[in-house]
Amino acid sequence: MPDQTQIATQQSAPPVAAMKMRKADAATQARIAEVSTLIARVGRRNQLLVKVTTEDGLVGWGESGLSGREKSVAATVDHYAGFLVGQDSRNISRIWQESYRSQYFEGGRVLTAAISAIDIALYDLLGKRLEVPVYQLLGGKQRDVIPTFGTTMGNTKEQQLKDVALLVEQGWTCIRTYPGSFDDGDVFDPRATLSQTAEELMAIRAEFGNRICLGVDMHHRYTVAETADFCAMMPKGTLNFIEEPIRSETPEAYAALRKMTDIPFAVGEEFASKWEAARFLDAGMTQYMRLDVSNIGGFTEAMKVAAMSERHYVDVMPHNPLGPVCTAASVHMSAAVPNFSWLETRQTAVEKLGYHDASLFPKQIEMKGPVYLLPEAPGLGVEVNEDALRKQKPEHVEGPHLKRPDGSVTNW
Ligand SMILES: [Mg+2]
DSSP: OOOHHHHHHHHHSOOHHHHHHHHHHHHHHTBEEEEEEEEEEETTEEEEEEEEEETTSOEEEEEOOOTTOHHHHHHHHHHHHHHHTTSBTTOHHHHHHHHHHSSSSOOOHHHHHHHHHHHHHHHHHHHHHHTSBHHHHTTOOSOSEEEEEEEOOOSSHHHHHHHHHHHHHTTOSEEEEOOGGGGSSSBOOHHHHHHHHHHHHHHHHHHHGGGSEEEEEOTTOOOHHHHHHHHHHSOTTSOSEEEOOSOSSOHHHHHHHHTTOOSOEEEOTTOOSHHHHHHHHHTTOOSEEOOOTTTTTHHHHHHHHHHHHHHTTOEEOOOOOSOHHHHHHHHHHHHHOSSBOOEEOSOSTTOOOOTTOTTTOSBOOOEETTEEEOOOSSBTOOBOOHHHHHTSOOOOOOOOOOBOTTSOBOOO
16 A cells, blocks of 8 residues: 555656657657748848747747858758758757768858858757756856957057057957058058058057057968068067968968967967867967857857867957857857857947847847846847848948959958
8 A cells, every 4th residue: 555645746746648748749849840041231241140940939040150151151051941840959969960961061161150050049949948048058157247359440550549548448458459451442462561560559558558468360361471570570568369360271381380479379260160170279279269159160069169279278269240149149158168268349339330230139138348248038138120130131242352562362
């Protein structure tokens, strides 16, 4: 004879059949019903959003990072939709594997930009389904706010100094310059820009002393020799990091450059996988990991690269140049990563880019001074005004096709 306690336990426990049915219902509701893309003109650029809808009507949003080639990524998302519809949206890491491995020609920036946007949308969905912010799905928060670095935009040394002064006044302690000479028409003379950029940086350091951390984004426009010359112009202690001076196709070129200067490198915004990142980390060729969650493969790949960076005592400094969905994804990732320095922001008073239009994204991650606040809302914490965005017809946007003074083509 069972005692009264056993009887009570048996009566309150749900029957096994009912539990199985509930699990089956949950799996059905979480199945992917539709994957669609939306390319909209927001501010100076087009943004490519990916929308994933499940059988129960929940919606998740992701953003692709391959700015300027959105149509290629949208077509790839369309390919993937063919096998994603009907899958359980909660199997995020498995979907990543299937998206990456189930084709003969794996990888590449177009494919991983599509995978990134889908992965971010699936995390948004899962957070909404479980009613938790995404960072809780990534292991929880390591910090209470997300510090950022601001970027200057001035075209002259005087304007650069004004930009830095405004950022410092508003609380920024890490500032990256974007040399003014970079946006001077379609002609770009790499040699001629080096001395101007060096003078700007020396003036900023002289004016603001060591209370700021100072970096420069060289936008991979130079050769190894040009970069070595530039670094030699910098008095020791002027620069805290130099971002992407050369293109990253040949890691051995970075290895050669690494021997010519002791200024820390910040590289990684072009990486499209952990395999690309590993070559730089393992050889000590970047001291900050500039990964982009909307390009490298979403949260699934970004968290792996962050862990690989941690092993090398390298802090993540995420690339975040796009819209509110990319920013939110970057904030959640930055919250969960232990080895973190600053997140890029393009929302300072210095820059008026229009990428975070509140009429198109009524709810976004909030900023307070130089930090992003962590959202408590489920998912990414971003609300998308889809009707308004669909009215923002994309325009054909090309990056500058830069030429040297002799007419030859050079890097944007
Ligand atoms: Mg950059």
